[in-house]
Amino acid sequence: MEGMSEIDFEKLAEIELRKDEAENADLEGSQLSFAAVSNGDAEISPTHPYYDVARHNILHLVGDDNLGRKVIAFSCCRLPPSHQLNHRRLLEYLKYALDQYVENDYTVVYFHYGLNSKNKPSLSWLQSAYKEFDRKYKKNLKALYIVHPTNFIKIIWNIFKPLISHKFGKKVIYLNYLSDLRDHLKYDQLKIPQEVIRHDENLRTKQKKKPLTAVKIPPPRPPLPTQQFGVSLQYLKAKNKGELIPPVMKHTVSYLKRKGLKAEGLFRRSASIQSIKEIQKLYNQGVESSLRVMNCREIVHGLPEQNYAVLKFLICFLHMVSQESIFNKMTGSNLACVFGLNLIWSPKGTPSFSTLVPINIFIGLLIDFYPTIFSSRSVPGEQLP
Known part of the structure; x- marks a missing residue:
């Protein structure tokens, strides 16, 4: 995408949004319409300093996540057409609302469904918004969940990638279905717009119609x-x-x-x-876990140089995989179940279940505690993934 101007990106984003609209209209059997405020939403007083924006309930507090942090939801389906909303006022309102929570850790859920060519802010607005949400807002944001992402999100990510720090990027979590939120938040507290719930149901219905493929599960x-x-x-x-x-x-x-x-x-x-x-x-590995890690280090340090180099190269990569387990669902334990018997085998044939468990525990420790176990010994010409 190098060499593309902001106008080109704007056109590309517009094309993707129109594709989303067409696909959603096909899913729902009708043309998209702008959502009215649900009866269950909080009433906004006309004396509110940002009543013109707040009355749409685009942003709302929806409870706590699994670690007790406040959760704020942004619902794109609540955005009115652009000619009915002053986007500068929207930005000021977002900062005004978040100022109540940013002194403590907080989480944001972004419901992408409902963003379309008629209500989307311009890319220049998004850029100015990202700049104005300075360190005060980003520091205590612990997770940004993007629900129902589309190709439009990928395009926006590519545009902003040079501006986004690696640390902030790791806070962004993509979720294809509402049920995925249950792993992170107190789902029953969420005030999810009915339009988003219906869209999720349509997506699941479409998914069920696809032929199933065999998936190997550890x-x-x-x-x-x-x-x-x-x-x-x-x-x-x-x-x-x-x-x-x-x-x-x-x-x-x-x-x-x-x-x-x-x-x-x-x-x-x-x-x-x-x-x-x-x-x-x-805690799960016992109070003697630190001693286990030291024992693991002694064992692998006793390997011949090439064996050690190959093992270190592989475990380094598996450790990287486990660090992204929130996306790929492959924790150190899951990876150990897959790789354990491929790395350690018995000369007496197929291992029994009783030996399988300690093998997986051992490989899991190597993956989880890779920096501690492998950092003190290097090999000539060492290459890491």
């Missing part, structure tokens, strides 16, 4: 004896000698009693998702 991994997350309270009680309070709760409360009772803003800010995942992983 075999389910049974919970570890030390598993603390993703299991029932009854499981934890049975594995912890009848204790009613889960160990992670005991440890956390004990620590906060000693260290955190006088901390300003306690619980106001949530930790990064990556930190939470690492802590969950450590």
Whole structure:
């Protein structure tokens, strides 16, 4: 797309939006129309400083995500035709509304359905909007979920890619269906426009008509004896000698009693998702997990040079894959299920189920803790993915 002017991009975006309109009209059996405000939406007082924009309920607070962060939704189907909305006022209103939440961690859900050639803002407006949403707004934005993305989104992404930092880019998560939101948010709290719900149902109906293709799914991994997350309270009680309070709760409360009772803003800010995942992983693998990692490092460091180089190259790549598990659904554990038996095999033939579990645990540790296990030994002419 090098060499294209802003006018060319504008035309390309217009073409893609018209394709979306035609496809949606085919899905729904009728021409698109602009949505009226639903009865379930909050009433906006005429004295609101941005009443002319706010009355459309384009932006609304819809509860919390799974980590307790406020969720703000932007619904494109609520955008009126461009000649009925001052887009400069829209930008000012968005900043005014977000100012109530940006001091703490927050999440945005962008419902793309409903954006069309008649209500879309210009590319120059989008560029000025991105610039005006400075670090104050971007710093505490922890995730931007784009629901029902189309080729139009890909074009916009290519236009803005030179401006967007890698760190911010990792916050953008694409979701093809509304049900995918359940993995991240308290779905029942969401006030999803009926137009978006109907569109989602139409997409699913269309998907069901497509011929099914066989997909290889990694075999389910049974919970570890030390598993603390993703299991029932009854499981934890049975594995912890009848204790009613889960160990992670005991440890956390004990620590906060000693260290955190006088901390300003306690619980106001949530930790990064990556930190939470690492802590969950450590608990799930037992309190001796750090010792396991050290043992893993000793084992792989004892390999011959070429074996070590090949293993390091592969595990480095698998670690990269696992870092994008929110998109590809392949965590270190899932990857270990696929690669475990390909990397370690028994000279006595097919391994039993009892040996399969520790093999997968070992490979999972190599993937999850790649920086710790492999960073201290390099090889001549080393190449990493």
